[in-house]
Amino acid sequence: MAIPTKASVDTAPAVPTEAPPRTARFIWTSRRRDQLAGYLFIAPQLIGSAVFVFLPLGLVFWYSLHEWNVLAGAFDYAGAANYQHLLDDPALPGVLTATGAFSAGLVAFNLSLALLLAVLLNQRMRGTVLFRTLFFSPVVVSLVAWTIVWGFLLQDNGGINGALQLVGVDGPNWLRGEATAMLSVIAVQVFKNVGLNMVLFLAALQGVPHELYEAASLDGAGRLRQFWRITVPMISPTILLTSIITVVGSLQVFAQIAVLTQGGPGTSTTVLVYYLYQQAFQFHQFGYGATLSVLLFAIVLVLTIVQWQLRRRWVFHES
Known part of the structure; x- marks a missing residue:
């Protein structure tokens, strides 16, 4: 029996290995694998946005083109009739005025x-830690519970007027006067959410370099000038963020109006969301309520775009 030598081993033909198909090599490139991983990571957010944001928006627009009476079980195509009703609605200017105020x-x-x-x-x-906690604590309190408590405080014989009588002041009926009802609702909402913006501003202030204030002091700038020339420009991105959040939130207010004033006295505090609720769920005009929702969406979208476009004029690092 012949023993194979090194030369015979080296010259033996190599056994061919099966190469992966060319199509598979073309499809499963490293770039495509990275893209697939990225899409998988953002898939939950995309699915959530599609199901809970874009689909409802499309349905609201579709409903706005119909007359929908739930009690009668009627769902009839109306075309632009609801939008014509929107233009002819005599109550809408007052509602938009109250919303803007x-x-x-x-x-x-x-x-x-x-x-x-x-x-x-x-x-x-x-x-300072105690005061930060006190000012932020209303943010985590239930909105309805907060509003109910303030409703008792703002009554004619409530706690606010009781405190004013101790110093000889006869307080008004805060929630029943046209001049004070809107101010009362605004104050309740301000005290509820001011802590959130305060925390955002506080985080931005702590990121301002101390050297800027020291250099300004050496140049003779006072505290007020330092605030307008250093503090405000440096925290302007946070101001933009809080302004967008606050504007959008102010246009979506409902619980405070429903609990405190029910849109009164008269229609002085009937904001757009509460008017939408009345039309859809009290008067059962769901088609017109959907039209008001489209109007609200358009207002929020326009105001957000305007604020975003104006950022280049005053936001630091954006000019």
Whole structure:
């Protein structure tokens, strides 16, 4: 029996191995595998957005083109009739005025108070942790419970007027006067959510370099000038974020109006969302309610786009 030598082994023909199909090599490239992994990671968010955001938006627009009477079981195509009703609705200008007044007041008071509290609590003083907790605690309180408590406080014989009588002041009926009802609702909402914006501003303030203030002090700039020339520009991205969040939230207010004033006195506090609720769930005009939803979506979209486009004029790092 012949023993194979090294030369015979080296010259033996190699056994061919089966190469992967060319099509498989073309499809499963490393780039495609990375893309697939990325799509799998964002798939839950995409599915959630499609099911709970885009699909409801499409259905609302579809419903706005119909007359839908749930009690009668009628669902009839109406075309643009609901949108014509929107243009001819005599109550809509007052509703939009109340909505604008509420949003403007809420945004102005909320952002101003939140920034003031953040600046004060950013100082090195005793008890700042306690005050941060106190101002933020209403954010985690149930909205309905918070509103009910304030409803009792703002009654004619409630706690607010009781405290005013101790100093000889006869307080008004806060929730029944046209001049005070809107201010009362705004104040309740401001105190409820000011802590959230305060925390955001506080985080932004702590990221401002201390060297900028030291250099400004050496140049003779006072605290007020430092605030407008250093603090505001440096935290302007956070101001943009909080303004967008607050504007969108102010246009979606419902529970406060429903619990405190029910849109009254008269229609002075009937904002768009509450008017939508009345038309759809009290008067059973679901088609017109869907049309009001489309109007609300358009207003929120336009205001958000306007704020985003204007950021280049005043937001730091965006110019």
